[in-house]
Amino acid sequence: MIKVVFISPDGLTQHECNAEIGDTLLDVAQNNDIDIEGACEGNMACSTCHVIVEDAWFGKLPSPKLEENEMLDLAPGLCATSRLGCQIILAEAHDGLVVKLPKETANAGAW
Numbered sequence: 001m002i003k004v005v006f007i008s009p010d011g012l013t014q015h016e017c018n019a020e021i022g023d024t025l026l027d028v029a030q031n032n033d034i035d036i037e038g039a040c041e042g043n044m045a046c047s048t049c050h051v052i053v054e055d056a057w058f059g060k061l062p063s064p065k066l067e068e069n070e071m072l073d074l075a076p077g078l079c080a081t082s083r084l085g086c087q088i089i090l091a092e093a094h095d096g097l098v099v100k101l102p103k104e105t106a107n108a109g110a111w
């Protein structure tokens, strides 16, 4: 069990959540009523699971696949440390991971 922290889009609220190793960040958000939609349920066909990873953590995550970057390019509010929450698979090394929710999301997928 590790902890991850979600910061609200306005930066004012932090939610610390328990997470199981092997869960995706989207799983954790959905299990804890964090407001991340995840419209395509992790199939990399939307960008509604967009999160902004805190700078210090970004380099500690495995690099995104090409498909993830292509989907992120369609996400509103894209940042240098943006990721898709459904593509972040949590490991022991991610204990304390901090991500912020974007101000808006859009379902950029082609469905």
Ligand code: FES
Pocket (backbone or CB within 6 Å): 026, 037, 038, 039, 040, 041, 042, 043, 044, 045, 046, 047, 048, 049, 071, 084, 085, 086, 087
């Ligand atoms: S839930 Fe759709 S890309 Fe992550």
